[in-house]
Amino acid sequence: MIDGFAAMGEPKSTVSTAKVAYEDWQPTLSAVGSLRAARGVDLAAEVSGLVETVQVRSGEDVKEGELLVQMVMDSDYARLRALQADAELARSVEQRARKQLAAQAISQAQADAEAAKLKAAEAAVAEQNALIRKKAIKAPFPGRLGITTVNPGQYLNPGDKLVTLQQLDPVHVDFTVPQSALAQLRNGLTVTATTDSFPGVQFNGTVTAINPVVDASTRNVKVQATLKNPERKLLPGMFTNVVVATGAPQRYLTLPANAVAFNPYGETVFVIVKRGEESTVADNKPEDLLQSEALKKADADLKAAAEAAAKPAEEAKPAAPAAPAEPVLVARQVFIKTGPSRGDQVAVISGLKEGDEVVTSGQIKLKNDTAVVINNELQPSSNPDPRPVDE
CATH class of the missing domain: 1.10.287 (Helix Hairpins)
Structure with missing residues (x-):
């Protein structure tokens, strides 16, 4: 039985891997916003009177000063x-x-x-x-009318709503960001907005105002951006996904987020190397972890010495010559420092270099010097901008 297990060789764990590579990163802030017309108003009667004529139809675009409703x-x-x-x-x-x-x-x-x-x-x-x-109600600014139910012969009282008028180009989008992001924001930053009403269409604009007050209940600050809307696709009240470009593009070493494990000592990954070349990879262990491992090793050495002294000496048997074997791939745990994340990706600030092969799945089976077999038929997602899949 012993000979049979020995013939099977060293057990190996199957993992998937990815190469560490540089990618361009655009620093961004993401938020969900609500659209608001640049100028919008619900037109109402200021004085009472009988409607003589209604000059426009619901949903029409009107010019500034155009007559809408005429009273007797x-x-x-x-x-x-x-x-x-x-x-x-x-x-x-x-x-x-x-x-x-x-x-x-x-x-x-x-x-x-x-x-x-x-x-x-x-x-x-x-x-x-x-x-x-x-008694001659006119459009105070150019825009698009809503649905009106006012008809000739109808009597209006002061304050009765006639129709809504919304200026749709440009439009404002209001969104909130955490107070920690205030240092990254300023007027003029580029904004890109998308909405599920028009998949794949981006609406561009700029940040035009930042609220000078932080909400005391949420510690968020309100931001206003202005979007171009020449085709009048965006309507007030719609929600949008907003992305604010907060700086110049940068280059980072990038990994799938699934490759990184988080523990009390810091973030770690498993790097694949050939057996015998483990020393070429620096493990970057933090000082407190090194001290803890040194204490455990010293304790283990003392116990081993005591057990060796208690056992009678045995004659050393010559070892059988080992047959040459092909290089074995092993996993080596490395501590790294991570930076910003985007979608399914995370940036690596230090601890790895370009070209390192890192385990992306199967880490739970690994420890230092575990022999591995690589199978990359299935890989975890590494999309910088993942989207829900409609099914």
């Missing part, structure tokens, strides 16, 4: 003419009073009274003109 103004015009007649009379009386004052035919107080009557009459005319203008 017959009685308003009649009152305006009466007030204008009163103003003309007051103007004539005021002019005569100035002439009489110059001839010292009336007192200064009487002339001032006539002047005040003229100003009151002119103010009444201006007020009536303002009332007439309020």
Whole structure:
């Protein structure tokens, strides 16, 4: 039985591996945002009145100053003419009073009274003109109308909503980021937004405002970006995935995130080397771990020496010559320092060099000097921008 097990050779663990390589990284911040029109308003009646005409249809694009709803103004015009007649009379009386004052035919107080009557009459005319203008509801800025249910003959009260008007190019996207990201943000940074309504389409813009107050309950800060929307695809209220480019592109050694194991002493990976070449790979163990291993080794050496002293000496038997064998691949645990991550990838700051072969799956079976067999038919994902798969 012993000879049979010996003939089977050293047990080996099957793993998958990947080569460490440099990749370009664009530092980014990701967030989920909500779209808001650059200018949007729910138009409402300011004064009461009867609708005479509705000049536009739901969903149309309108220009600034274009008439939307006209109220009946017959009685308003009649009152305006009466007030204008009163103003003309007051103007004539005021002019005569100035002439009489110059001839010292009336007192200064009487002339001032006539002047005040003229100003009151002119103010009444201006007020009536303002009332007439309020009954002609116009677009305050260019944009797209929503759905309106206002019809001719309908009576409107002050505050009754008529229609929504939204300017769709450009649009704002509001999103929040942690306060720890504030140092990376500034106005003018490039923003890319995507939405599930238009898969594969990117909308570009820039950061235009950063809220000067951090939310005390979440410790997040609100950021506003402005996106170009010439085709009016983006609508207010939609949610978007926002990516902010926070700096110049950099180059990092990159690994699949599955290759890295995290433990109390730091991050580790298993590097594949040939047996006998383990010393070519620096394990980069932290100082506290080295001290712990030194204490354990010293304790083990003491126990081994005590056991050897207690046993009788045995004659040494000559060892059989070993047959030459092919190089065996073994795993070597290496401590590394990781940097930023993106998707399924993580950057390596130190501990590895380009071309090192690192175990990406099967690490749970490994320890230092474990013999391995590489099988890369299946590999863990290493996508910098993974997306959910619709099924």
